[in-house]
Amino acid sequence: MIFISSTAFANPYDDAMKEVRVLSDSSYVRLLPFGKSYQNRRTPAFAISDFKSDCREKTRVLICAGQHGDELDPTKSVLSFCKSLTIGKHNDLLQRCVIIVVPMVNPDGVAAVRRLNAVDADTNRDWIDLTTGETRFVNGIINTWKPHLLIDVHQWNEASLTPGNSIEIPSCTAGSHREAMIAAASRAGTNASLHLVECRSTSDRSLFHRRYGALGYAAYLLETEVGENFNIRDRMYKAAILSLIESVAGSSGARYVMSPAAMAFTPASVSVYLEPAPADKQTDFYGPALLSIACIILACLMRPFARKETTTWCRRFIMCDIDPELRSDRFVHRHVGCPITSRSWVNRRLRTKYAPIDEKKDKTEDQDQSLSAANIKSLLRETAGSF
């Protein structure tokens, strides 16, 4: 598969939104209410699952990308991963999980290809204070969905002190929680060729994964080396995401050990998104078919009336004694349903066309024309013999 370089996009936000629109056509995708940025861009968010099966007990996963608008590969890779889900590449996963995706947390930053948002705030330093609309929007999703697993996808755009290709876990104090978090990260690291990094207790706690880790969620940060090839990044992100999901969705026991905060989830709060999909379109076929049959029957029932009208029209047409040549006139045929009266356009047209040739006859037909007494007498004399 050939991937186009990120720099080739004129506006990465619009390109990503086009992909979201395509994804939304899939029966596996349900759009969540979108957020709104400072520059009035939409912050897309959607859930992916097999909605034919019961979703209330499934493992809930949140994947975020695009916090830093100059890190375009995570957004591209996450959307590519979503596409692979919608074309049935991981059906078993969709049977067990509801995957919620916010591919561009910072839409204005992505549109401008800059790290900060439109009010110069770094969203990934704002998860404690929640001063920006971007963080409040995602925080609302987390509070509602209480995900078992949170994955925040980034890329290094400058040299880092820690290994560039890495999976980072927040500092965990509880024994079993910490063990489970490290075990899942180790597996993901092995599968995706990422170094495992555990942040120190003194590290900035306002980052996404650190904040939600402290709140009792299984939260991970994925990073890739500065200048890394997109294809390599893409493989790393996807392998790590799949591995983490497998670890958390593996058993209900594991997910509650790793993400105790997720236990507070109430399906009723998002029941509209978890409801089973409506029946297959196969049954929808009968509706239009029955309507068509009803229309045909109605048309058959109305046919005698239609004939009657045509007959009336024809009689009037003949009574007008119009030149047969005119019956093939395209205007007359086009208005075949319009009866001819003294005021109708056909009558006016006939008068205009035939008056110079048969003026006397025209006078007898034209009810609108005022006749002088002399003309009437003359006319009566001429027509008396006809009856």
Ligand SMILES: [Zn+2]
């Ligand atoms: Zn970043």
